[in-house]
Amino acid sequence: MAVLEIKDLHVSVEGTEILSGVNLSMEEGKVHAVMGPNGSGKSTLAKVLAGDENYEVTSGQILYKGQDLLEMAPEERAREGFFLGFQYPVEIPGVSNTYFLKAALNAVRKHQGLQEVDAMEFLELIKERAKTVKLDDSLLQRPVNEGFSGGEKKRNEIFQMAVLEPELCVLDETDSGLDIDALSAVADGVNLMRDGKRSFMVITHYQRLLNYIVPDEVHVLVNGRIVKSGDKHLAEELEASGYAAFDESAA
Amino acid sequence: MAAIAETRSDYRQEFEADSARRAGWLAPLQQRGIEAFESQGFPTRRQEAWRKVDLTPITQHHYPRVAEPGRVSSALTDKLGAFPGHRVVFVDGIYAPELSDLGSLPKGLTVGSLAEYADGAPERLTEVMGERVDIDAQPFIALNTGLFRDGAFVHVARGALVEQPVVIVHVATEAAQGHAVYPRTVTHVEAGAEARVIEQFVSPDEIEGLVVPVSEVHAGQDAIVDYHRLQEEGAAMRHIGGVHASAEGNAGCRVYSLASGAALSRVDYYADLEGEGVDLQLKGLYLTEGRQFSDQHTYVNHRVAHGTSSQVFRGILQGRSETTFDGLIRVFEGAEKTSAEQQNRNLLLDKMALSHSNPRLEIFNNDVVCTHGSTVGELDETALFYLRSRGVSQAEGKSLLTVAFANEVLENMRDERVSNYIRDRILDRLPGGENMRSSA
Numbered sequence: 001m002a003v004l005e006i007k008d009l010h011v012s013v014e015g016t017e018i019l020s021g022v023n024l025s026m027e028e029g030k031v032h033a034v035m036g037p038n039g040s041g042k043s044t045l046a047k048v049l050a051g052d053e054n055y056e057v058t059s060g061q062i063l064y065k066g067q068d069l070l071e072m073a074p075e076e077r078a079r080e081g082f083f084l085g086f087q088y089p090v091e092i093p094g095v096s097n098t099y100f101l102k103a104a105l106n107a108v109r110k111h112q113g114l115q116e117v118d119a120m121e122f123l124e125l126i127k128e129r130a131k132t133v134k135l136d137d138s139l140l141q142r143p144v145n146e147g148f149s150g151g152e153k154k155r156n157e158i159f160q161m162a163v164l165e166p167e168l169c170v171l172d173e174t175d176s177g178l179d180i181d182a183l184s185a186v187a188d189g190v191n192l193m194r195d196g197k198r199s200f201m202v203i204t205h206y207q208r209l210l211n212y213i214v215p216d217e218v219h220v221l222v223n224g225r226i227v228k229s230g231d232k233h234l235a236e237e238l239e240a241s242g243y244a245a246f247d248e249s250a251a
Numbered sequence: 252m253a254a255i256a257e258t259r260s261d262y263r264q265e266f267e268a269d270s271a272r273r274a275g276w277l278a279p280l281q282q283r284g285i286e287a288f289e290s291q292g293f294p295t296r297r298q299e300a301w302r303k304v305d306l307t308p309i310t311q312h313h314y315p316r317v318a319e320p321g322r323v324s325s326a327l328t329d330k331l332g333a334f335p336g337h338r339v340v341f342v343d344g345i346y347a348p349e350l351s352d353l354g355s356l357p358k359g360l361t362v363g364s365l366a367e368y369a370d371g372a373p374e375r376l377t378e379v380m381g382e383r384v385d386i387d388a389q390p391f392i393a394l395n396t397g398l399f400r401d402g403a404f405v406h407v408a409r410g411a412l413v414e415q416p417v418v419i420v421h422v423a424t425e426a427a428q429g430h431a432v433y434p435r436t437v438t439h440v441e442a443g444a445e446a447r448v449i450e451q452f453v454s455p456d457e458i459e460g461l462v463v464p465v466s467e468v469h470a471g472q473d474a475i476v477d478y479h480r481l482q483e484e485g486a487a488m489r490h491i492g493g494v495h496a497s498a499e500g501n502a503g504c505r506v507y508s509l510a511s512g513a514a515l516s517r518v519d520y521y522a523d524l525e526g527e528g529v530d531l532q533l534k535g536l537y538l539t540e541g542r543q544f545s546d547q548h549t550y551v552n553h554r555v556a557h558g559t560s561s562q563v564f565r566g567i568l569q570g571r572s573e574t575t576f577d578g579l580i581r582v583f584e585g586a587e588k589t590s591a592e593q594q595n596r597n598l599l600l601d602k603m604a605l606s607h608s609n610p611r612l613e614i615f616n617n618d619v620v621c622t623h624g625s626t627v628g629e630l631d632e633t634a635l636f637y638l639r640s641r642g643v644s645q646a647e648g649k650s651l652l653t654v655a656f657a658n659e660v661l662e663n664m665r666d667e668r669v670s671n672y673i674r675d676r677i678l679d680r681l682p683g684g685e686n687m688r689s690s691a
Binding site: 050051052053073074075077078079084086089090091092093094095100101103104105106107108111143160164 | 631633634636637638639640641642643644645647648651652654655656657658659662686687
């Protein structure tokens with residue numbers, strides 16, 4: 001069954017069209033990579049999927065688990081198992097990481113008809129999950145992302161994903177600015193969560209991350225359109241030849 | 252030359268009517284108070300410090316002082332229990348022993364009513380009372396000084412450690428409709444002693460009266476004082492108060508303020524660092540909604556060297572409310588190695604709310620570090636989207652961010668009961684914060 005179907009999606013920001021007819025279908029349990037040069041619309045796609053109101057969908061459709069995603073508020077999407085790992089995680093002074101995550105987890109659980117998580121259980125859960133992404137324990141009590149290094153912010157995104165256990169995870173340039181240790185920690189976190197049911201869309205500029213998170217399918221996004229799809233070898237080709245060839249064909 | 256008519260104001264007449272029953276030791280102070288008020292009169296908008304305040308509701312009519320205390324409604328009686336501690340309650344300005352709880356005061360702590368000292372007061376009271384408040388600088392402080400009938404006296408003896416807070420509650424009742432109340436509090440924590448005081452102001456929503464309180468807080472050498480002022484009067488009240496904190500060498504003095512009540516509220520905070528090595532913190536939160544007007548003025552005086560002060564005031568504004576923060580750091584000649592910071596931030600939750608911020612520095616000395624900053628802004632939409640993208644509802648996300656905004660004032664409070672209480676009062680005004688209550 002398709003977990004995500006994007007049909008002829010057109011998106012504008014302040015009157016400028018960024019996505020010009022994106023088509024993409026993801027089966028449950030698969031890892032899809034979306035690659036493309038800067039300004040091709042990769043992050044726009046991620047933000048639209050998450051429900052950012054600064055992006056206007058002018059036409060097209062997105063079905064998530066068969067439901068009309070565009071009709072859902074951002075929080076409903078999250079409660080239905082959608083997760084976006086932000087390219088630029090937001091700092092929230094005055095709110096501790098733990099408190100934030102507990103509020104998020106309880107919102108998801110309530111939606112699923114489950115009891116709110118017990119304080120002790122929650123503490124054990126976050127400690128265990130922090131370990132899997134090698135996130136320093138001391139960051140748990142700190143305000144969300146405040147004063148975190150670039151690598152810590154990205155690990156914190158993967159950590160949140162590990163706690164919330166979503167069904168579809170979109171990772172928007174999670175690899176950008178990461179050194180090799182942080183990159184492998186992030187990839188380990190993702191790979192541990194691959195269970196044949198959970199689906200991932202990995203958005204990246206470089207092939208590097210895909211050595212660690214091996215995709216089932218690769219899509220090339222250029223000038224707001226998917227210009228080519230293929231298997232993991234497509235990523236390697238891109239690494240060798242670059243995006244220039246596609247750019248010309250698209251122009 | 253035109254003849255000047257000798258008229259006695261309504262307020263002076265009230266003062267004179269009191270003469271017979273005034274305690275002898277208070278007579279000179281109260282006399283000075285009424286004289287200072289008479290010579291200044293009510294402030295006008297031509298005076299810089301009163302430029303934003305519309306005082307006409309107060310100055311157009313005479314608010315006679317409440318003659319007999321009214322009955323305390325059960326809703327207000329419930330409020331009295333908000334904080335466990337040594338409780339002293341004043342109803343319409345008069346001590347109410349039946350509502351107070353002063354049993355088992357620990358050694359070294361005195362809590363009582365000023366009226367008890369009709370025949371003479373101990374030196375530990377007279378040596379601080381009225382000694383530092385500047386009756387010539389603020390007419391309402393002068394008016395209180397002339398007309399208060401009773402008040403609280405809190406004394407902590409040298410070296411004593413008082414664990415439970417002293418809770419002073421000023422209740423205004425139906426009797427305050429169209430009338431004035433003049434609460435007065437003197438807190439004297441002697442050298443090396445430590446104490447917490449919570450002073451709370453409450454009244455029923457519909458009562459439109461005038462509350463003019465003055466609180467004096469003095470920390471002796473090496474003393475540690477946490478003073479909390481919670482102004483939570485009903486929506487129609489008018490509240491114009493003054494706080495005067497002073498600290499001797501190496502004392503730690505922390506003044507926390509919540510201003511959430513009354514249609515019009517104005518508080519002037521004076522803080523004097525009198526000895527070297529004082530650490531003084533002045534932290535305030537003002538919450539306004541509807542058409543509330545809230546005005547906070549600070550005057551932090553570094554009189555000697557090696558003093559540290561920190562002022563953090565935050566405003567959360569809703570509806571068509573309006574606020575002013577006017578904060579002064581004054582570093583006197585000779586007060587080198589002063590470190591003083593002042594920060595005022597305002598969060599507008601509604602488009603029609605209006606906030607003014609006016610930081611001021613007067614530095615008459617080299618070798619000091621003074622910083623100040625002020626901002627007025629709205630909720631961070633990016634942060635709100637981030638919260639929602641994790642499943643938190645829009646309403647809960649707004650509450651979460653609003654409380655987070657207040658946390659800089661709240662998180663360093665040593666008494667969690669007070670910070671939790673204030674957090675809950677913020678949540679009272681916001682939908683979607685049910686899960687965040689201290690009881691949840």
